[in-house]
C-alpha cells in the first residue's frame with residue numbers, strides 16, 4: 496500500500512513537514528533535535544512535545560541543550576498589551592475554571608458554541624492552526640474538524656496545557672511561534688482559528704497585520720474574533736470620550752483586507768446579543784467558497 500507517509504507519522508513529525516523558517520520562509524532540514532533554515536542557517540529547537548519556531552528562539556549554533564522558557568506569557572511578544580486584560584469589559588479568562596462569574600462562564604460557552612457551529616459548516620481540514628491556543632479552551636470542536644490540530648502559542652506552558660487536555664492526543668502537535676511571523680509558507684494551512692487575540696494588540700496596524708498573516712498562511716478559512724468598532728458598546732465608549740477603543744476593528748476594514756487577499760467574510764456572530772462588542776467572523780478564501 497502506498498498510503499501517504501504522514502498518515503502514520505507522529506503529529507509533531509506531520510507538523511515539521513510543513514514548517515518553514517519564520518524569518519526568511521526558506522525550507523528547513525532536521526538534525527540533532529533542531530530544525531536548521533537552508534536560507535539564513537538559523538536553528539530552531541525541537542522539544543519532545545513542540546517545535547520552538549518563535550524568531551527569538553532562533554540561534555546560529557545548534558541548541559543541543561535547550562530548555563523551554565515558560566516565562567513568556569505574551570502571545571505576540573512586545574506589542575501584546577497586558578493592560579487590556581485588567582479592564583472590566585470583556586475581561587480575558589484563560590481557563591473556564593478561572594471564570595469569575597456565571598456571566599463569564601456563559602460567554603465562554605457561547606464562544607465555544609460559535610466556534611463549533613462555524614467549523615461544522617466548513618469543510619474538514621487536513622491541518623488546523625489554533626492561534627493562540629491558551630491552554631486549549633476552544634480546542635474540543637477543532638480536534639473533530641481536522642486530521643492534525645496545531646496548538647500554537649507564544650507561551651510554551653499554554654501549549655502543554657492544550658496537549659495534556661486533548662481528547663485525541665494523536666491528532667495534536669505543539670508549536671511555539673510569533674503570531675506575526677508564522678512559520679508556514681503561503682496557503683499551507685487549510686484552516687485557522689484565532690480567538691481572543693486581536694483585541695489584546697495595542698495598535699490598529701498590529702491587529703490588521705495579524706489578520707493579514709492569518710490570511711497569508713490559510714488556504715481555506717480563518718475563524719477570527721475581534722472587538723467590533725461599530726458595536727453599540729464601542730460607540731457608547733466613544734461618546735463617553737474613552738478613546739482607548741479596546742483593540743476594536745472596523746468591519747469595513749476587515750472586509751477590505753479580505754478582498755485584497757482573495758477572501759470573503761461569510762458569517763458574523765456576536766458573542767452576546769446584549770451589547771457585546773466581541774464578534775466572530777468566519778472568513779473563507781474564494782477558492783473554497785463553492786464547496787461551503
Ligand SMILES: [Zn+2]
Pocket residue numbers: 516517518519520521532533534535536537
Ligand atoms: Zn531563515
